[in-house]
Amino acid sequence: MRAFKTFTGIAVPLDRSNVDTDAIIPKEYLKSIKRTGFGENLFDSWRYLNENDSSRKKKTNRKANPNFILNKSPYDKAEILLARENFGCGSSREHAVWALSDFGFKAVLAPSFGDIFYSNSFKNGFLPVRLQAKEIDVLFNSSQSFPGFKLTINLKDQIVETQDNKNFRFSIEPNLKTRLLEGLDDIAVTLKYSDTIRKYEKNRSQLVPWLFKEI
């Protein structure tokens, strides 16, 4: 996994609460067996005026919805998504994070997140930042009033800095921070504990042998 570095990017405000992962990437686009290519269908039903041809017999010419903020310049080049409470609730589909990343987003800032979405983000070098609702309000105001408004996200110091020099400190679980900063391969880290896992299995299979019956 790639490491998360301090970066500066344009913020785009998505002014809706409870944005669910079905809205982030609708089920029509979950059929790919790859991790890439989902950006085209990020927020699909809000971003386009016409639906895709579901029979997939021909490529549909999609019409962008001019009123949707991600279709407006300079927001279409945004790398930081501003969102409202409970962003990423619903389904566990990691495709939601893949779609945001593939579109070009590197971080999402919101007062709160769906649990599974939050956890999935860190496995893809994508940073979900929790800020106070009133801090998010300030960022919404700035990015709505000044399209192209930039933020800098410094994960190491846990600070979001605005282009007009406001600073917002955020909290983050220490293990998740380390994982992102170092771009660790989670599985390789866990496999260092292989002997401990085997020992657990040995003890456990004596205590509760029925859990080790083969399927």
Add this chain to the structure above:
Amino acid sequence: MKTLYDKLWEDHVVYNFDDDTSLIYIDRHLIHEVTSAQAFEGLRLANRKPWRINTNLAVPDHNVPTKNREIIDDPISRIQLETLDKNCKHTGITKFDMFDPRQGIVHVIGPEQGASLPGMTIVCGDSHTSTNGALGALAFGIGTSDVEHVLATQCLVLRKDKNMLINIGGVMEKGISAKDIILAIIGKIGTAGATGYAIEFAGEVIRSLSIEGRMTICNMSIEAGSRVGLVAVDKKTLDYVHGRPYSPKDNWSKAINFWQELKSDNDAKFDKVIEIDVSRIEPQVTWGTSPEMVISVNDSIPDPSETKDIIKREGYKNALNYMNLKPGMKFNQIKIDKVFIGSCTNSRIGDLRDAASIIEGKKVSKNIKLAMVVPGSGLIKRQAEDEGLAKIFIDSGFEWRDPGCSMCLGMNPDQLQSGERCASTSNRNFEGRQGPGGMTHLASPSMAAAAAIAGHFIDIRDL
């Protein structure tokens, strides 16, 4: 002093890291076609092998057609199904294929086969894995990276959730079901009400419910924000588990001794306690595009201007706009186009019995374009046919389909068309969930069945 969640957690700690996280052992991994392909690919690319092949169980459910499944028109669906097949063959993981009578929705077949047992940790790349918690198991949904992690290590690195107790008391009126209870709870605490908590559902009403009813409640924990829903083990749990194909046989008495301890201690401390009195619950329905937008069937559509919270008000306005509804409309006068009885929430035999008892001898309303029943598994389908339920549905004008996730999310051909309104026993009413532009009203199986006959929702207590 320990909650059920504390006990299940501690039993599965392999190692405690010094940063508040633990390495947690996973006893059972259930796999379906949508969230697993990239995980298997990841394993292959890193040249890793599954840690414990024979504790995984795979089944295709999201993409499978519910009729004529020999032919899968959508080439991309077909590739996803074939990929699961290849991955299972390649690794040696047991898989029930589409034509196996044991095939069904992953959260239905786990308990049905005894693959999900009390005291286990159970994961699956699907947020409704919490369904299995009804058996006193620690069960939760994970993303694809974690699917790969479990395949490779049989463990996950997790931070422990807080403990929430939802105590459900009172007397359920006739016609009120587990679905009404969980919808009422979500309406009360909201879709983020239990985020960061593991919920234990308890109280006299939970004790009185069947295991299937408990599954319906645990299933929708995620719609209240929680990954984990739990119910303590009691005699009903043991009776349910007994004699299932993968249930313990030689160790049965040892197992039940172990399982009987799977309950919270009397003096256990919960971080949050919520009391629910079901005596006041009327049949529940959703009117909007979030599972917390719940009202009683006899209520009117709410007026956003009466909501003080500005963000919530905007959410209500968006929902009304999408759902093509106006404040003040009587809910029970809104006409519906389709009826879907199925999903991991409500597709078990008890759900089908409830629905069939409402429609027996009656005909589906003329304004309903399609009313369909999709049993949760091939075995449930067969049982319903043996009990005569299938005939009741077919005689009434319902389509009787093969098992799968179907129109809960419409990854297969079962979808709403744009502008169609559906009475659905599923778990999510998000925009476009059942098909782009489709409108979903969640309800219990009895309520959906009654809506099929009337052409609009009615209060089943009036029948």
